Amino acid sequence: MAKEIKSKYTDVPVKNITNGVIILDNNDIVTGVKIVPRNIFILDQSMQDAIILNLKNVYNAIDYEFWIVVADRPVDINVYLSQLQVLYNNPNIDTKKRKLIIEDINKANMFTNNNVVDTEYFLLFKHKDSDLIQKRIRNLINNFASAGLTAFQTNNDDLRMILDNFLNGGQTTNFGTVLS
Numbered sequence: 001m002a003k004e005i006k007s008k009y010t011d012v013p014v015k016n017i018t019n020g021v022i023i024l025d026n027n028d029i030v031t032g033v034k035i036v037p038r039n040i041f042i043l044d045q046s047m048q049d050a051i052i053l054n055l056k057n058v059y060n061a062i063d064y065e066f067w068i069v070v071a072d073r074p075v076d077i078n079v080y081l082s083q084l085q086v087l088y089n090n091p092n093i094d095t096k097k098r099k100l101i102i103e104d105i106n107k108a109n110m111f112t113n114n115n116v117v118d119t120e121y122f123l124l125f126k127h128k129d130s131d132l133i134q135k136r137i138r139n140l141i142n143n144f145a146s147a148g149l150t151a152f153q154t155n156n157d158d159l160r161m162i163l164d165n166f167l168n169g170g171q172t173t174n175f176g177t178v179l180s
Contacts, residue, residue, distance in 0.1 A: 017160060020153050021133070024126075029133055032066070032124035033140045034158055036150040054147035061143060064136070066125040071165045072117035081108050122154060122162065 013025040022030040040048045087093060088101045123140060127133050137153050144151040 014163070017156050017163075020155050020159070022159050022163075028126045028128055029130065030124060030126040031133055031137065031159075032122055032154050033137060033144070033151040034154050035121040035123060035144060037119065037121060038149055051148050055149075058140075058143040058147050062140075064125055064127075066123055069122040069124055069162055069166075071120050071122065071162050073120055073161055075111070075116045075118050077108055077112060077116075081105065081112075084108065120158070120161075122158065123151075124154070124162075 014022055015025050015027075016023045020031055024030065038051075040051050043051070084101055084105050088098060088105065093101070125136065127136075141151045141153075
C-alpha cells in the first residue's frame, strides 16, 4: 500500500519533487531559478547603478506571480578540512607552511563550530503547463544574465531545502511515495 509522507509541522500539498519541480496535489508545478549571489558593492558606483537598473528591468518584465526566496544552507567543509590535514601530515612540508596550514585548520574548525551557512537566492513560480514553465525558466536565465547575474533551474535538492527551511523548522523531510 502506497503512503504519502507529509511534513510533521504543516500539511503541505506536495505530491512529489522530481526533475527540479515540485508537483502539488492539484497538479500545479512549482519551480524556478537559483540566482548566484554577486557582491555588487565591490564595483564602482556606475557599475552598481547599471546592475540595479538591469535588475529592475528583469523584475518589471515578469508578468506572472512569483516568489523571491532567500534561504540559508549549512556549509559542509569536511572535505576541505581533510585535504588540509593530509597536507599537514605530509613530511615534506616545511615548518612555515605547516604553521599556515594549522591556522587554516583552526579557522575552518571555528566555522564548523559556529554553524556557518551559505545564503542562496531563488525566484519561484507555479503553473500547470510544462512548456510554458520551460519558456519562463529560459527567459529568467537569459534576463538575469543580461543583468550580470548567473541563474539556473532549481534542482530537487534546492526545492527540498526550501521546503525544509520554511515549513519544517530546518528539519529534513522526505516528500514522495513510499511502500509500506
